[in-house]
Amino acid sequence: MNKVLFVDDDDDLCRASVQSLSLAGFDVDCVQSAGEALGAIDAGFDGVVVSDIRMPGMDGLELLDRIVALDPDMPVILISGHVDVPTAMGALRCGAYDVLEKPYSAEQLVAAVERALERRQLVTENRRLRQTTTPDADDSPLFGHSPAMVQLRRTIAQVAPIGVDVLIQGETGTGKGLVAEMLHAASRRRGQLMTVDCGALPAGLVEAELFGSVADGLPGSRMPRTGRIEQASRGTLFLDDIDALGNGVQLGLQRVLEHREVTPIGATSARPVDLRVVSASSVDLEEAAREGKFRMSLFYRLNSVTLRLPPLRERREDIVPLFRRFVVQTSARLGIDPPALEARTFRHLEKHDWPGNVRELLRFAENFALGLDDSGPREPSLLEETDLKSRLEAFETELIEEALTAAAGDVSRACAALKLPRKTFYYRLQKLGVDLARFRS
Ligand SMILES: Nc1ncnc2c1ncn2[C@@H]1O[C@H](COP(=O)(O)OP(=O)(O)OP(=O)(O)O)[C@@H](O)[C@H]1O
Ligand SMILES: [Mg+2]
Incomplete structure (x- = not known):
């Protein structure tokens, strides 16, 4: 385990750093943008990401945010041209493992990567240990010895403790609800599992139900209500049959997922929410999105990890x-x-x-x-x-x-x-x- 993903739009710096790291025995890949970096890693990536802060398009700090959401234990080292104390502190608080200031020596870079990899190894080992003590098929509520079920139990044990959002796809009765419960039970989240049956929400009340509302001060009119999204904060928001949501609500939900805050109806300011979103659908959501029946951009927000439950046949x-x-x-x-x-x-x-x-x-x-x-x-x-x-x-x-x-x-x-x-x-x-x-x- 000695992988390094180097992210920098500066060709010369990239080449020099890749050379120093390769000479030190690391397996280095270099990409030129944050977008490419996100395409190259997943939650299981067992290496270190080293990224420049200033890059066109998505910058290093936003990349850090996205990586932390994917796997909070993945070490990210940020590189900056001028590290002032507030920037460095801010980056560390947001989950960066280290901040390097340009110009840095090859030794400094190698030492930082070595420390970060050591820490990554520890995290990976612990996860493996937890996995081997995962209840086996006979103890798990999700029963079955077929290769698909064995793999599914393994993936659930792997992704449940990470705060990553999960989309569950499968025909009716394949166990989507059960898997959502397992994901919450094995998460480290202390809040509740808030299940929203999107297909059964009363029409006209969907927004108020999800986003909540504040009283409008007029006699006999709107009552204040805490929305389901806010109630799910620090827990898991389970959006069952998510394909049933109308287009307007999908847009509202997309904003909640993007900014991790919710604005109740009639409120003037947004409230932060700490969410882990699990959604389920028995229709193929990607296909629905391609056919224009579901917002493609929301689909991409929901499916950091997709679990497919095969039909029994x-x-x-x-x-x-x-x-x-x-x-x-x-x-x-x-x-x-x-x-x-x-x-x-x-x-x-x-x-x-x-x-x-x-x-x-x-x-x-x-x-x-x-x-x-x-x-x-x-x-x-x-x-x-x-x-x-x-x-x-x-x-x-x-x-x-x-x-x-x-x-x-x-x-x-x-x-x-x-x-x-x-x-x-x-x-x-x-x-x-x-x-x-x-x-x-
Ligand atoms: N692999 C399994 N082992 C044991 N019980 C299971 C398994 N899969 C599903 N079940 C049980 O089967 C029933 C149906 O599962 P569940 O309600 O989770 O399906 P679903 O995919 O959510 O269906 P729907 O799309 O209709 O909501 C539940 O009682 C669940 O506990
Ligand atoms: Mg269900």
């Missing part, structure tokens, strides 16, 4: 384990034994497309636990079987399947429950055509 390996988990949870809540799985239930789990995703699967599992399985026609019941041998075999199959379900496919436990020797158990499985793999997640 694209991670079918999660279906049966999720179903099992939901059945066990529901049965435990109701104080009843989980019912035995039947072939028709499995068939439904395997064949159905689950357009309502995890929510639909959860409802199905709850109904199943309650004995209200409506997944298809029942196989002929035991009583309808004619000969004794078939009836006994059907009964035996049911008992074995029940034991395997309770043991989650663990043969030793199923054998113990049925008091059967292992060899006999395997023989009976083969004879009755019971597929062991079906019971293992």
